[in-house]
Amino acid sequence: NAGVMQNPRHLVRRRGQEARLRCSPMKGHSHVYWYRQLPEEGLKFMVYLQKENIIDESGMPKERFSAEFPKEGPSILRIQQVVRGDSAAYFCASSVWGRRHGYTFGSGTRLTVV
Amino acid sequence: QQQVKQSPQSLIVQKGGISIINCAYENTAFDYFPWYQQFPGKGPALLIAIRPDVSEKKEGRFTISFNKSAKQFSLHIMDSQPGDSATYFCAASPRAQKLVFGQGTRLTINP
Numbered sequence: 246n247a248g249v250m251q252n253p254r255h256l257v258r259r260r261g262q263e264a265r266l267r268c269s270p271m272k273g274h275s276h277v278y279w280y281r282q283l284p285e286e287g288l289k290f291m292v293y294l295q296k297e298n299i300i301d302e303s304g305m306p307k308e309r310f311s312a313e314f315p316k317e318g319p320s321i322l323r324i325q326q327v328v329r330g331d332s333a334a335y336f337c338a339s340s341v342w343g344r345r346h347g348y349t350f351g352s353g354t355r356l357t358v359v
Numbered sequence: 360q361q362q363v364k365q366s367p368q369s370l371i372v373q374k375g376g377i378s379i380i381n382c383a384y385e386n387t388a389f390d391y392f393p394w395y396q397q398f399p400g401k402g403p404a405l406l407i408a409i410r411p412d413v414s415e416k417k418e419g420r421f422t423i424s425f426n427k428s429a430k431q432f433s434l435h436i437m438d439s440q441p442g443d444s445a446t447y448f449c450a451a452s453p454r455a456q457k458l459v460f461g462q463g464t465r466l467t468i469n470p
Contacts, residue, residue, distance in 0.1 A: 249402075278457065287365075287448055287460035288403065301457060336402050348393075348458070350402035 247271070249339050249351035250319075257357045264324040264331070266354045270339030274349075277320040279312060282334040282353070294320060327358045361386060363451050365461025373469050378436040380464045382449035385430065389451035393458070394423065394434045397446045406447075407434075439468045 250269040258264050270277050275296055280288040293301040294314035305312065309327075314320040324331055338350045365382045372378045382392075390411055395403035409416045409423045409432065416423045422435040436443055449461040 276456075280458075280460075285463075287462045288458070290457040290459070293457055304457070338402075348405065350395075350404070352400070352402045 249274075249337055249349050251335075251337050251351035251354050253354060254352065255355050255357070257359060258327045259359055260328060261326050264327050264356055266322040266324075266335050266337075266356070267319045268322070268337030268339075268351060269319040270337075271349055274339035274341055276340045277314050278338045278340075278348075279320075279322050280336045280338065280350075282336060284333075288336060291322070324356075327356070329358050332356055332358045361459055363449060363459050363461045365449050365464060367464060368462065369465040369467070371467045371469060372439045374439065374441060376439050376468075378439045378443065378466055378468070379433060380447055380449070380466070381431065381433045382451075382461050383429075383431045384451050384459075386451070386453065386459075387430075388453040389459070391452040392423070392425065392432050393450050393452075394421075395448045395450060395460075397448065397463075403448060436466075439466075441468045441470050444468045 252267050277294045279291040282288045290304040292305050292312045297316050309325045311323045334353045334355050336350050336353045338348050340348045363384045393408035394406045396406045397403045407418050407421050407423055409425050411427050414425055420437045425432045444467050447464045450458040452458050
């Protein structure tokens with residue numbers, strides 16, 4: 246039973262380009278969460294999605310960031326026109342019913358903006 | 360009110376000693392308090408978690424102590440081993456399911 250799969254593991258983008266981060270939840274998990282971790286800091290919640298629905302996007306920056314979790318396929322976190330401040334590790338987690346029933350993190354995507 | 364404050368930022372403990380990491384919160388809507396362990400280049404992994412109706416929970420060498428009136432909780436690692444060297448995060452969650460993380464503690468166990 247594979248865990249939460251994130252790809253790519255490392256992503257380098259020039260300023261102004263788009264970054265697409267993918268997350269495949271664990272089998273049977275229908276809830277996906279995205280978190281951002283800046284160097285030497287804790288993880289910060291960004292968005293919580295169920296299939297085809299955004300449940301809570303209170304942690305998402307108002308501009309340039311979007312997320313989706315389609316009926317088929319992985320969840321996508323999209324960052325348009327990246328800036329140096331977007332450089333961070335982005336982690337995805339998945340669960341069945343929410344955090345009470347298992348909340349498993351992937352290994353993350355490390356985004357570097359040059 | 361959404362913050363979780365964690366201390367210390369870094370901790371060095373001798374092998375066999377007890378590692379203690381503390382967290383404090385303000386939001387009384389938090390009702391789930393997990394601890395995560397993170398190794399370099401990896402995602403956080405759930406270590407142990409507690410609900411506020413319990414004052415202590417033990418799993419192997421790891422114990423959470425919870426003080427609801429003080430709004431504080433702590434992680435104790437007994438008989439600390441070099442393999443425990445990692446970054447530890449406390450977290451708290453309201454019913455809305457998202458986790459609010461502390462700033463992390465970098466633990467080093469000296470052999």
